[in-house]
Amino acid sequence: MAPRAIITGAAGLIGQYLVKTAPRWAPGWDVTGLSRAELELTESLKVEARIHALKPDLLIHCAALSRTKACEQDPDQAHCINVEATAHLAQLSQDIPFIFLSSGEVFDGKTGWYVETDEPNPINVYGQTKLEAEQAVLKNPTHTVIRIVLTAGTSEASDKSFVEDMCRTAKAGKDVTLYADEFRCPLPAGVIARTIWELVDRKQPGLYHLGGSERLSRWEIGESLLPWYPELQGHLIKGSSRNHVGSLRPADLSLRCDKIQRLLSFRITGFREWLAGRSRLGADLWDYLDGSP
Numbered sequence: 159m160a161p162r163a164i165i166t167g168a169a170g171l172i173g174q175y176l177v178k179t180a181p182r183w184a185p186g187w188d189v190t191g192l193s194r195a196e197l198e199l200t201e202s203l204k205v206e207a208r209i210h211a212l213k214p215d216l217l218i219h220c221a222a223l224s225r226t227k228a229c230e231q232d233p234d235q236a237h238c239i240n241v242e243a244t245a246h247l248a249q250l251s252q253d254i255p256f257i258f259l260s261s262g263e264v265f266d267g268k269t270g271w272y273v274e275t276d277e278p279n280p281i282n283v284y285g286q287t288k289l290e291a292e293q294a295v296l297k298n299p300t301h302t303v304i305r306i307v308l309t310a311g312t313s314e315a316s317d318k319s320f321v322e323d324m325c326r327t328a329k330a331g332k333d334v335t336l337y338a339d340e341f342r343c344p345l346p347a348g349v350i351a352r353t354i355w356e357l358v359d360r361k362q363p364g365l366y367h368l369g370g371s372e373r374l375s376r377w378e379i380g381e382s383l384l385p386w387y388p389e390l391q392g393h394l395i396k397g398s399s400r401n402h403v404g405s406l407r408p409a410d411l412s413l414r415c416d417k418i419q420r421l422l423s424f425r426i427t428g429f430r431e432w433l434a435g436r437s438r439l440g441a442d443l444w445d446y447l448d449g450s451p
């Protein structure tokens with residue numbers, strides 16, 4: 159019988175890609191995706207019963223309160239979902255591999271190009287909860303934390319990725335302000351899913367950074383998407399984080415990914431190189447089966 163993998167947050171952006179890509183990148187696994195509708199992760203007794211019933215051999219934990227604004231608005235809920243539910247799942251998975259998706263937001267963004275040994279210093283509630291959850295997960299040396307940053311792709315309801323957010327805003331006739339002085343290293347969700355499945359195979363637990371190899375400003379990211387999304391034309395406004403109102407945002411969350419790269423069978427490219435590769439293939443931009451050029 160094939161070993162069973164459980165994926166939480168299966169209706170979320172990355173969870174969807176993990177489930178969809180499994181037949182290609184993880185054919186030896188019997189994959190069960192759990193959405194919030196199927197299992198509310200804050201109901202600990204139900205979670206325990208479900209995990210015991212499913213008897214997984216691997217758990218990939220993607221569920222989270224993942225929007226920075228929602229975390230600032232309700233820090234208690236953010237703690238409950240991002241920290242307590244994660245620690246509980248990690249404890250239920252104490253004898254199996256457990257992979258937790260964290261975020262570059264554990265850093266303050268003052269320097270950029272962070273490596274795994276750099277000291278975290280979160281500046282918002284989301285980053286604080288992710289760091290606390292990481293610490294709970296990494297108490298178990300057989301468990302894994304992968305820090306990612308801005309993730310591109312499409313979701314079933316078209317409401318999960320930053321690309322979908324931008325297009326929705328533009329289609330409503332509104333402008334999208336993109337900071338030219340805020341830097342990220344985006345990756346498509348399909349590449350993240352392929353990387354996670356390869357990491358499962360490598361059996362090398364620990365802390366990893368995973369981002370595109372090119373550091374781009376939000377403005378550059380928006381510009382790079384224009385050829386693919388003509389509806390954005392005329393709606394992208396170049397702005398500065400100096401004028402930002404709201405929760406604190408790290409300025410530069412570029413991540414060095416040499417540690418994870420050494421384990422992979424393919425090269426993690428920069429976002430613009432990846433897009434250029436897609437143009438050459440003439441493929442559907444976010445086609446999850448290709449993963450990377």
Ligand SMILES: NC(=O)c1ccc[n+]([C@@H]2O[C@H](COP(=O)([O-])OP(=O)(O)OC[C@H]3O[C@@H](n4cnc5c(N)ncnc54)[C@H](OP(=O)(O)O)[C@@H]3O)[C@@H](O)[C@H]2O)c1
Nearest residue numbers: 167169170171172194199221222224259261306307308309
């Ligand atoms: N996407 C990015 O750019 C990015 C960057 C850095 C880190 N990450 C991390 O990567 C992971 C996956 O991100 P993502 O983009 O796939 O997030 P996402 O699209 O927001 O998906 C998260 C999923 O978790 C579910 N969820 C939330 N609370 C839950 C609960 N109490 N019980 C059960 N399910 C619950 C959500 O369900 P509902 O939709 O019903 O609320 C949602 O489907 C998260 O840990 C996120 O923090 C993502």
